[in-house]
Amino acid sequence: MSIFSSGQIWAAVDWGADSYKAFLIKKGNLVDTKAGEQGVLKVEDQAFEVTLRQLIDSWLSAHGEFPIILSGLVGAREGWVEAPYIHTPCSSVEIQGGVVTVPTNQLKNVFIVPGILHTGEDYPEVLRGEEVSIIGAIKEQALSDGWILRPGEHSKLVRVAEGGVSLLSTYITGELFKLLDQYSSLSRHSGIEQKTSSIDFMTGVRTALKSGCLSKVLFSSSTRRLVSQIEAEHVSSYLSGLLIGHEFRDLKSMGLDDIVVVGSGQLMELYQLAFDELSIKTTLLDSDRAYLSGAQLILESLGVDS
Amino acid sequence: MSIFSSGQIWAAVDWGADSYKAFLIKKGNLVDTKAGEQGVLKVEDQAFEVTLRQLIDSWLSAHGEFPIILSGLVGAREGWVEAPYIHTPCSSVEIQGGVVTVPTNQLKNVFIVPGILHTGEDYPEVLRGEEVSIIGAIKEQALSDGWILRPGEHSKLVRVAEGGVSLLSTYITGELFKLLDQYSSLSRHSGIEQKTSSIDFMTGVRTALKSGCLSKVLFSSSTRRLVSQIEAEHVSSYLSGLLIGHEFRDLKSMGLDDIVVVGSGQLMELYQLAFDELSIKTTLLDSDRAYLSGAQLILESLGVDS
Structure with a gap:
């Protein structure tokens, strides 16, 4: 069952080191976004749940509880709950399988997506946050073999083989x-x-x-x-x-x-x-379309009611 | 006549964008150095002569007038007096020939060394300040053909051919x-x-x-x-x-x-x-030895009494 066509409400938050971008999906449509400088490195004393509630306060007031997919540094060692890296080569299904359920007090159904670790010949390579867009791009393009580039502060190049991630490079x-x-x-x-x-x-x-x-x-x-x-x-x-x-x-x-x-x-x-x-x-x-497409795929794999 | 053996007093100042380093030579020996953050970009209203006098105030009090060789950004368009670039290929003699006499009020015998411009195949290359050490290194090593590297904030690589500078690269x-x-x-x-x-x-x-x-x-x-x-x-x-x-x-x-x-x-x-x-x-x-050796060569070529 596609959540985009189900009438459910859910959110996805790309929560990086220095900033965040949050998306609210209702009845399969993107109905609101929020973005700001409240990055993971600015959260003190592990107050991640309180901070997350503040970031999407108006959405919670209007809709009550809904599932939330988190990605980015929030799932690293210095984040909220560590979601260990999935090693290359890895399929979208394996990445989905590495999603961690966050123990929370007031929120329910909060999940963190794992990053990807590539053990290169010379040195390791990682991404954390971009995996959601990568999964989305593979799905949107029905990509079996090829290359995906996601430019940004850190530009990520991914080699796709047999529909999964086989190789990874970061250009700063x-x-x-x-x-x-x-x-x-x-x-x-x-x-x-x-x-x-x-x-x-x-x-x-x-x-x-x-x-x-x-x-x-x-x-x-x-x-x-x-x-x-x-x-x-x-x-x-x-x-x-x-x-x-x-x-x-x-x-x-x-x-x-x-x-x-x-x-x-x-x-x-x-x-x-x-x-x-x-x-x-x-x-x-x-990039927003790729991100939401990937987040939806992850949410579907979790089989959560909202 | 070698100035190192002449009993004369003279000074050389490597005056760059963000800092300076000054050397006082007496009877062929380095007798004092001064260094600080008073770079060329901090000199306001073209007050170069006043600033220079302040930088070496104690030397002027002790010894009166003496010739001063300046190198670095002080000779660029945004400096005191522009000493136009000498084009590659160029010999030490040609660089010496490009030295500019600075019009001054209270100081006498102030000279600025020109930089070097290399018109490369793809883009131009320049150096300004390092030419003094390069001349010095060519002299010290009696170098006819070879390579000189001067590491620093901007690392300069110079190809020496027939005792002159034939090629130039900058690594930042x-x-x-x-x-x-x-x-x-x-x-x-x-x-x-x-x-x-x-x-x-x-x-x-x-x-x-x-x-x-x-x-x-x-x-x-x-x-x-x-x-x-x-x-x-x-x-x-x-x-x-x-x-x-x-x-x-x-x-x-x-x-x-x-x-x-x-x-x-x-x-x-x-x-x-x-x-x-x-x-x-x-x-x-x-690096100090190379710089002073180059500065001495320039001073000798000027034939100044001090």
């Missing part, structure tokens, strides 16, 4: 961009409001594609401005292109030529430009 | 380390005082040497700690190894097997470990 592309754009010498002399330039973004992508060494190529943000090859107001666009180009150089080195991208917003337009440059075919899937 | 390795170690998610959960571990440093070097993608490999700082492959107190050492390993991967790709390294302090011991791993033969030259 978004976080590097924020650090360099806010704090580094590459941008500090500009002090000029930045405008998006897809031309300079693509110059950055192409420059990075030619060089394997990010710590070398990054300095070109300074030198190109110095000799007026880029305007001061376009340094951020160029820097973004360098970082995404560096990530894409690695994607291309794996030989992938077809990818499902889970994302939304203006950044996806820039990603699309870069994928076109590399002649990689992309299917774009809205 | 040190700056990336500071940003990631201070502000990133890779280190924020530790909150633990860091201890130097050469073993974890070398694990970082070897991990980076295997991977061309820095934004991917950096995340292993988090995951190795998560699965206890490195201790929380050694995350900074591992991170440093990843960044230096990434830089060295690029050095190795150029086929260089013999290098002059201009530097000092504990970091040089770690660099030496990484060079040994790559079987690159190194000659270590103290």
Whole structure:
């Protein structure tokens, strides 16, 4: 029985280190969202239940009890209840099987989704939070074999084989961009409001594609401005292109030529430009849709009444 | 006539964006140094002469007038007087020829050394400040052909051909380390005082040497700690190894097997470990010695009485 068509009410909360995003589903429709800075690292004295009730207070007042699916750092060692990592290769069913029921006082039916651990040849790889969107994307695309990329602060690349997760990489592309754009010498002399330039973004992508060494190529943000090859107001666009180009150089080195991208917003337009440059075919899937599709799949597997 | 043997008094100031380091030479000996945070970007209303006098006030009181060689951002567009870049390929003599005499009110014989601009195939490269040490290293090592590396916030690699500078690269390795170690998610959960571990440093070097993608490999700082492959107190050492390993991967790709390294302090011991791993033969030259040797060469070329 599909919960989307059942008239039930349920919620899903992507509860990360520094922020949260919550979704309320009623009769199969997304009826409300909430988002804020109340991340897991800001919850003191393990007051997770109280905090969660505050975050979705108006929903509880209006609807009473309903099942809640939690994902993200909330299920890590430093979170509410640890949901141990599921090891690759793993299917959606195995991930669903690792869902942990949270012991609560006033709330009922609170569940935490486990992360995924990949023991690589050189070092381990993990994701926690993104597994919900990944499950959703596999379902939405009826994907048996292929690649999924979920860009963000930490961009996650997942290899799908036989409908499950077989390989996993993390690119800290978004976080590097924020650090360099806010704090580094590459941008500090500009002090000029930045405008998006897809031309300079693509110059950055192409420059990075030619060089394997990010710590070398990054300095070109300074030198190109110095000799007026880029305007001061376009340094951020160029820097973004360098970082995404560096990530894409690695994607291309794996030989992938077809990818499902889970994302939304203006950044996806820039990603699309870069994928076109590399002649990689992309299917774009809205990140909220992928997340809710995955959360629904998990809820169905739990067989909970609400 | 060598100024080191002449009994003259002179000073050299490496005056960068965020800090300065000043050297006083008397009868060929280094007799005093001063250093502080009064970088070029903190000088307001072009008050460079007043600021310089304050920085070396006690030296002026004790010795009266003496020639002063300035290098670094002080000679850039945003500095005191612009000393235009000398283009590669360039000899030490050509760099000396680009020295600019600063118009002053109370001080006499103040000179600014020009930077070097390399018009690369893909993007330009520059250095400003490091040229003094480079000239000094070429002289000290009687180097006709070879490579010089000057590690730092921005690590500079110089190809020396026919005794001059023919090629130039900048790795922002040190700056990336500071940003990631201070502000990133890779280190924020530790909150633990860091201890130097050469073993974890070398694990970082070897991990980076295997991977061309820095934004991917950096995340292993988090995951190795998560699965206890490195201790929380050694995350900074591992991170440093990843960044230096990434830089060295690029050095190795150029086929260089013999290098002059201009530097000092504990970091040089770690660099030496990484060079040994790559079987690159190194000659270590103290950075102050290289700087003063270069500054002396410049002063001699100016033919100034002091």
